[in-house]
Amino acid sequence: MKKHIALSLGLILLVVTACASAESAAPIKMEITAWAGVEPAQLAADLGYYAKRGANVQVVRFSAYTDGIQALREGRVAVGMQTLDDVIRGIALGHKLKVVLFTDYSYGGDGIVARKEIRKLTDLRGKRVGVETGSVSHYSLLQAIAKTGLTEADFTIVSIPAWEIKKNFLAGSIDAGVTWEPYLTETAREGNGHILVTSVDYPRTIVTTMAMSENLIQQRRADAQKIVAAYFDALAYTKTNQDHAYELMGKAEGVTRQEFAEHAAGLQFFNLPANRHAFNPQHGETMYAQTNAIIDFLYTRGLIKTRLTAQDVLDGSFIQALP
Numbered sequence: 642m643k644k645h646i647a648l649s650l651g652l653i654l655l656v657v658t659a660c661a662s663a664e665s666a667a668p669i670k671m672e673i674t675a676w677a678g679v680e681p682a683q684l685a686a687d688l689g690y691y692a693k694r695g696a697n698v699q700v701v702r703f704s705a706y707t708d709g710i711q712a713l714r715e716g717r718v719a720v721g722m723q724t725l726d727d728v729i730r731g732i733a734l735g736h737k738l739k740v741v742l743f744t745d746y747s748y749g750g751d752g753i754v755a756r757k758e759i760r761k762l763t764d765l766r767g768k769r770v771g772v773e774t775g776s777v778s779h780y781s782l783l784q785a786i787a788k789t790g791l792t793e794a795d796f797t798i799v800s801i802p803a804w805e806i807k808k809n810f811l812a813g814s815i816d817a818g819v820t821w822e823p824y825l826t827e828t829a830r831e832g833n834g835h836i837l838v839t840s841v842d843y844p845r846t847i848v849t850t851m852a853m854s855e856n857l858i859q860q861r862r863a864d865a866q867k868i869v870a871a872y873f874d875a876l877a878y879t880k881t882n883q884d885h886a887y888e889l890m891g892k893a894e895g896v897t898r899q900e901f902a903e904h905a906a907g908l909q910f911f912n913l914p915a916n917r918h919a920f921n922p923q924h925g926e927t928m929y930a931q932t933n934a935i936i937d938f939l940y941t942r943g944l945i946k947t948r949l950t951a952q953d954v955l956d957g958s959f960i961q962a963l964p
Contacts, residue, residue, distance in 0.1 A: 647898060668699035669857065669864060671720035672709040675702075677904040678745030678849045679722035680890035685875035687889050694874070696867035702893075720868065725928075726777045726935050727850040729954055733945035739853035739956035742869055743911040743919050747821070747847035750907025751781060752839035754810060754828045755817035757838065759837060762789045771801040771809055771818035775944045777847050778803055778819040780935060784843040807959040810834065822907050844909070845931060858956070869959040873913050880912075913963060920957030929955065 669753065671684055683700055685691055687856070701718055703709040713721035714736045721728075723746065731738050754947050759765060762785060799815050806818035807828040817837065820828065829836050840847055854902040858865050865911040879886040882897065890902030910920065932951035939945045 650853050657868065666697065668697045669720060669861070669868065670699050670701050670718040671722075671868075672701050672703055672712050672718040674704070674709045676706075676722070676769040676849065677890070677894075677901060678722045678908045679909070680893060680901075681744070681875040681879060682722055682851065682872055683893045684755055684879065684886055684890055685871045687723050687893070688875060688876040688878060690871040690878075691868060694867040694871045695873060696864045698868060698871075702910040712774050713852065713854070716854065716856070719758065719854045722853050723850060723852055724777055725850050725932060725954075726780065726939065728850055728852045729932070729936055729939060730945060731852075733947045733949055738852045739855060739858060740850045740954055741858075741865070741956055741959045742851045742872065742916050744849045744851060745908045746849070747781075747840040747841045748844055748907060749841045750825075751778070751819070751821040751847050753782070753817055753819050753837040754806065754825055754832070754834050756834050756835040759817055762786055762838065763791060764789065765817060766795045768816040769799050769814070771798045771799045771806050771815035772801045773819075774798060774800040775939070775942060776803075777935075778821075780938050781840065781843055781846045782819050783853070783938070784846045784898070785838055786959065807831070821903065840907075845928075848928070848931065853956075860911075866959055866962060870963060873963065876910060876912060879910075903947050906941040913960070916957075916960045920955065920960050 644689045671682060674681055686698060686700045701712070703712065709721060710723060710727055710731070712718045713723065714731050714734070725740065726738055728738055755765070761770065765786070768783070773783050786792075799809070801809055801818065802825060803813070803820040806815070806820040807817045807824050810818055810828050818828065821854065825836060825839075828834065851869070853865055887901045887905070890896040891898045896904070921927055922929045929951040932954055936945070936949050936951070940948055
C-alpha cells in the first residue's frame with residue numbers, strides 16, 4: 642500500500658515538474674505593429690539577442706495596431722509595444738499590465754497640418770480642427786495650445802482618426818488636423834497647406850512603451866528581465882551599426898533603409914540612461930508626472946472609469962536591475 646502511495650506521489654511530482662518545465666520553455670509571444678520606435682524589439686529577434694540572453698521569444702506582427710492592443714489585453718501575447726495612453730486604458734479596464742520600459746517619443750513625427758492662412762496656433766480660433774477625440778493626438782493638441790491662451794472652446798473639434806485627416810482636409814471639411822507621418826507631410830503637400838507645429842514643440846507627449854502582462858512578470862520574471870536586456874542590446878547595435886540596423890528594421894516594415902531612416906528621424910529613442918531617468922520618481926521631469934497627466938486627461942473626460950496613478954502603470958524594477 643505504502644509503495645503504491647509513494648509511486649503515485651512520485652508520478653504526480655513528475656507530472657507537475659514536467660508541466661512547469663514545459664511552461665518555462667514555452668515561447669513568450671510579443672506583439673509588434675509597424676512603428677519605427679518599437680522596431681528594436683524586432684531587431685533583437687532578428688539578431689538573435691533574445692536567444693543569446695536565454696529567452697525564448699516569438700514575435701507576432703499585426704498589420705492593425707488595434708489588433709495588437711486586443712491581443713495583449715486578451716492574453717494571446719504576453720508582451721506588447723504600445724503607446725502609454727493605450728496601456729493606461731487597458732489597465733483601467735482591468736487588464737493586468739505594466740510598462741517595463743519606454744521605447745521612444747514622437748519628436749517631429751506628429752503634428753498639426755493647417756490651411757496656409759493659419760500661420761500660428763492662435764489663428765485656429767473659430768476654425769474646424771480634426772482630431773480623434775480622447776486619443777493621444779487629442780491630448781497632444783491640448784499640450785500644443787496650452788501656452789497660447791486658447792482652449793477647446795475657441796475652435797470646433799471634428800472627431801476624425803489620424804489616418805482620415807488627409808481625406809477630410811482635401812475635401813475641405815476641416816481647416817486643420819492632428820495626424821502623424823507620412824499623413825502629415827502628404828496632407829500639407831497635396832492639400833496646399835503647411836505644417837503648423839510638430840511634436841518637437843511638445844516633446845514626450847506621445848510616448849511608446851514595452852508593456853508586459855503581470856502574469857509573465859510574476860511567473861517568469863527571469864525571462865522578462867532577459868527580454869528587457871536583449872531590447873537594449875539591439876538598441877546599442879543600432880547606435881554602432883545604424884545602416885545595417887535600419888536595413889533590417891526597414892525590411893520588417895516593408896520599406897527601404899532610407900525610408901526607415903526618415904521615419905526614425907521623427908522620433909527620439911529612449912536609451913538605457915534615458916529610461917533610468919524616466920523611471921526615477923526623484924527627478925522632477927520624469928515619466929511619472931507625464932503618466933499622471935495622461936491619466937488625468939483620460940479620467941476627466943470619462944474615457945477611463947478608474948482613477949489610476951503612475952504607480953499602477955509603471956514598473957521600473959527591470960531597468961533598475963540592469964548593469
